[in-house]
Every structure is written in C-alpha cells, then in structure tokens.
Amino acid sequence: MKIAVPKEIKNHEYRVALTPSGARELVARGHSVAVQSGAGEGAGFPDASYEAAGASLEAKVDTLWRDAELILKVKEPQAEEVARLAAGQTLFTYLHLAAEEMLTRGLMASGATCIAYETITDRQGGLPLLAPMSTVAGRMAVQAGAHCLEKAQGGAGVLLPGVPGVAPGKVAVIGGGVVGENAARMALGLGAEVTVLDKSIERLEVLDDRYQGRMKTVFSTADALDQVVRESDLIVGAVLIPGAAAPKLITRAMLADMKPGSVLVDVAIDQGGCFETSRATTHADPTYIVDGIVHYCVANMPGAVAQTSTLALTNATMPFVIALADKGWQQALANDAHFLPGLNVHDGQVTYRAVAEAFGLESVDPTRLVS
Ligand SMILES: NC(=O)C1=CN([C@@H]2O[C@H](COP(=O)(O)OP(=O)(O)OC[C@H]3O[C@@H](n4cnc5c(N)ncnc54)[C@H](O)[C@@H]3O)[C@@H](O)[C@H]2O)C=CC1
Ligand SMILES: CC(=O)C(=O)O
Numbered sequence: 001m002k003i004a005v006p007k008e009i010k011n012h013e014y015r016v017a018l019t020p021s022g023a024r025e026l027v028a029r030g031h032s033v034a035v036q037s038g039a040g041e042g043a044g045f046p047d048a049s050y051e052a053a054g055a056s057l058e059a060k061v062d063t064l065w066r067d068a069e070l071i072l073k074v075k076e077p078q079a080e081e082v083a084r085l086a087a088g089q090t091l092f093t094y095l096h097l098a099a100e101e102m103l104t105r106g107l108m109a110s111g112a113t114c115i116a117y118e119t120i121t122d123r124q125g126g127l128p129l130l131a132p133m134s135t136v137a138g139r140m141a142v143q144a145g146a147h148c149l150e151k152a153q154g155g156a157g158v159l160l161p162g163v164p165g166v167a168p169g170k171v172a173v174i175g176g177g178v179v180g181e182n183a184a185r186m187a188l189g190l191g192a193e194v195t196v197l198d199k200s201i202e203r204l205e206v207l208d209d210r211y212q213g214r215m216k217t218v219f220s221t222a223d224a225l226d227q228v229v230r231e232s233d234l235i236v237g238a239v240l241i242p243g244a245a246a247p248k249l250i251t252r253a254m255l256a257d258m259k260p261g262s263v264l265v266d267v268a269i270d271q272g273g274c275f276e277t278s279r280a281t282t283h284a285d286p287t288y289i290v291d292g293i294v295h296y297c298v299a300n301m302p303g304a305v306a307q308t309s310t311l312a313l314t315n316a317t318m319p320f321v322i323a324l325a326d327k328g329w330q331q332a333l334a335n336d337a338h339f340l341p342g343l344n345v346h347d348g349q350v351t352y353r354a355v356a357e358a359f360g361l362e363s364v365d366p367t368r369l370v371s
C-alpha cells in the first residue's frame with residue numbers, strides 16, 4: 001500500500017505519525033512509505049533517518065497527498081488538508097469530530113474513509129490510542145496550571161506545594177480517567193491538596209485504592225462542583241464521554257464563586273471543553289482571562305513534548321497501522337471489533353453515533369460497511 005506521512009501543520013504541533021522504526025516495519029512488509037521532508041524533525045527524527053529506514057522523502061505536499069492510499073497524521077486535518085483529501089483514501093489520525101461541525105462536514109464532502117484514534121476501544125473498556133496522549137496531557141496539565149497561578153500570567157500568586165508554615169494550594173480534577181489520574185498524581189507529587197471528582201464509583205474506587213487516601217475522591221454532583229469551585233486554586237477539566245461533545249460542568253455564573261486569579265485547565269477542550277467559558281487556544285497563546293479566572297485550553301498539549309509523545313503515540317498506533325496497510329480498511333476493521341468503532345466517516349456518511357447526534361445527522365452502523 002502507498003502510505004503518506006505529512007508534516008503536521010497545527011500551531012506548534014511537532015509530533016509525527018510514524019517513526020523511522022515504524023517506517024522500517026512497513027517497508028519490510030512490502031509497503032511504500034513517503035514522508036514529507038521535515039515531518040519528523042520536531043520530534044527528533046531527521047529526514048535521513050527515514051531514508052535509512054527505506055522510506056522516500058517528498059518535498060511537495062500536493063504530490064504526497066495525491067499519491068497516497070493511506071494517510072497517517074496526528075492532529076485533526078486543518079482546512080487545507082481537508083481540501084487535499086479525496087474519495088478512495090483512508091485517513092488515520094485524531095479527529096475529535098463532535099467538537100467540530102465544519103470539519104465533520106468537510107470530511108463527509110471529501111468522500112474519504114476517516115478513522116479516528118480516539119474512538120478505538122480495547123477489551124478493558126479503555127481507549128488505547130487516546131490513553132498515551134491523555135497520560136502526557138494529564139501530566140502536563142498541572143505543570144501548565146502551576147505556571148498560570150503565577151502573578152505574571154494573571155494568576156493569584158499561589159505556589160501549589162506551599163512552604164513550611166504556609167498551606168499548599170488546592171487542586172481539583174474533574175474526571176478521574178487517564179488524564180485525571182495523571183494530573184492528580186502530578187499534583188500530589190508537588191505536595192498540593194488534591195480532590196478528584198468522577199461520576200464513576202468504580203473509577204473512584206480504583207483511585208482510592210491506588211493512592212491510599214492521599215487524594216480525596218468525591219462523587220461528582222452539582223453540589224460537589226459548587227464546593228470545589230469555591231475552594232480550589234486550580235481545576236483541571238478531564239471528563240470524557242467517548243466520541244461525544246464534553247458536558248459543560250462549570251458555567252460562567254460559577255466563575256463568580258471562584259477565588260480571583262484561580263486557574264481552569266480544560267484538557268477536554270479537544271471534545272469542545274467542559275467549562276462554559278472555554279475556547280480552544282494554542283501553544284503560541286495558551287491562556288486568556290474571563291471574570292478574573294485564568295483559562296488554559298490548548299487542544300494539542302502533547303505536541304509541546306513531541307519527542308516523548310511521538311514515541312508513546314506510535315507505540316500504540318503501530319499495530320493498527322500495520323493492519324490497515326496489510327489488509328485495507330474494510331478487512332482490518334471487520335477482523336477487529338475494537339478497531340471498528342474507530343471509523344467515524346466513510347464515503348460521505350457519519351459512522352459514529354455520538355458525532356452524528358452532535359450535529360443532527362443520520363449515522364450509519366459501521367458493521368454494515370465492512371461485512
Ligand atoms: N488537550 C489535549 O491536548 C488532550 C486532550 N485529551 C482529552 O482529555 C479528555 C479526557 O480523556 P481521558 O482521561 O483519556 O478519558 P477517560 O475516558 O480515561 O476519562 C474520562 C473520565 O471522565 C468521567 N466522566 C464522564 N462524565 C463525567 C461527569 N459529568 N462528571 C465527572 N466525571 C465524568 C468518566 O467516568 C471517566 O472516568 C478527552 O476529551 C481527551 O480527548 C487527551 C489528550 C490530550
Ligand atoms: C488527544 C489529542 O488531542 C492530542 O494528543 O493532541
């Protein structure tokens with residue numbers, strides 16, 4: 001199969017969808033791999049390392065896209081990439097469509113087959129291609145939040161660990177999944193006072209057991225949210241309903257109850273964000289202030305630590321890339337019930353129900369397309 005790896009073009013996105021080691025595996029299986037010149041540079045993989053692995057380099061982005069059967073990316077296609085996508089091509093990347101109607105309609109209009117990393121499942125009920133980047137983003141969320149608490153960023157001037165004789169800051173994490181656990185773990189490591197809220201008792205049990213009471217676990221209700229809003233210095237938004245738009249759990253009115261200069265880090269922003277006042281920001285300009293509250297809402301946080309993130313992401317994506325390349329999308333999805341929910345758009349139709357519901361569209365059951 002002809003596989004293409006474009007250079008990512010989202011703001012400060014330095015990850016790449018395939019490492020030289022991955023290229024070597026695909027070439028050994030008889031596939032041709034074309035990598036856009038410079039695509040791996042930001043993640044620490046120079047062009048020469050892809051050539052040494054048997055890939056070819058392509059400087060012309062139009063040629064790269066036009067000749068591809070399978071396109072491997074990291075972030076959702078930007079407008080100029082959607083325009084390049086054509087019927088008969090398969091795109092494998094993060095999509096987060098429920099947050100972006102224009103993108104959804106653009107992919108439908110392209111006629112291509114679009115498979116999302118973030119809706120592929122595993123036997124344990126997890127999201128194995130989201131988890132590595134959620135681990136990264138969760139760990140970064142507290143780093144980012146601690147920085148935002150500094151006065152120069154508009155923050156209250158609170159040092160999360162405190163100092164002898166001064167109490168530590170309070171961190172609340174809403175959603176105790178992969179992002180949430182990793183954020184909570186970092187905040188604990190810094191010495192902050194940590195509370196995790198979740199709707200899933202099972203998740204709260206896991207966290208309680210794993211951290212032996214060092215973090216508070218709270219069932220997430222409107223009352224519980226009111227309380228953490230009043231008390232916290234930093235709140236991390238980390239909820240997810242797979243494939244769907246995130247619920248808005250902190251409204252603008254609730255900001256009035258927060259301490260001035262406290263911080264909201266909305267990691268769930270890629271699914272639209274879980275705070276009413278969230279809007280996506282970039283690494284170039286990551287924060288803004290609403291009603292005295294600092295907001296950090298970067299939708300591609302792991303792109304900033306591209307070396308770590310590229311390795312972690314491609315470790316997880318590679319088996320699926322190999323299946324797509326060896327078997328084609330139909331057979332690869334037909335053979336794997338956990339790969340199948342990755343299909344979001346095919347030939348003008350939305351195939352993931354939560355995405356269709358977000359925009360009042362019809363959805364097609366993906367099993368009908370692969371059997
Ligand atoms: N901004 C960025 O750069 C990145 C964003 N993300 C995003 O972070 C979000 C979280 O991802 P994961 O932790 O992997 O998901 P996850 O599925 O592991 O965890 C989500 C948790 O939210 C809980 N939840 C759902 N609704 C809730 C509610 N109303 N109240 C409280 N808890 C609720 C679930 O029970 C679950 O434990 C996703 O939107 C994901 O796409 C992930 C990586 C990078
Ligand atoms: C998951 C996601 O949005 C990212 O890694 O950028």
Ligand SMILES: [Mg+2]
Nearest residue numbers: 076096270299
């Ligand atoms: Mg986006």
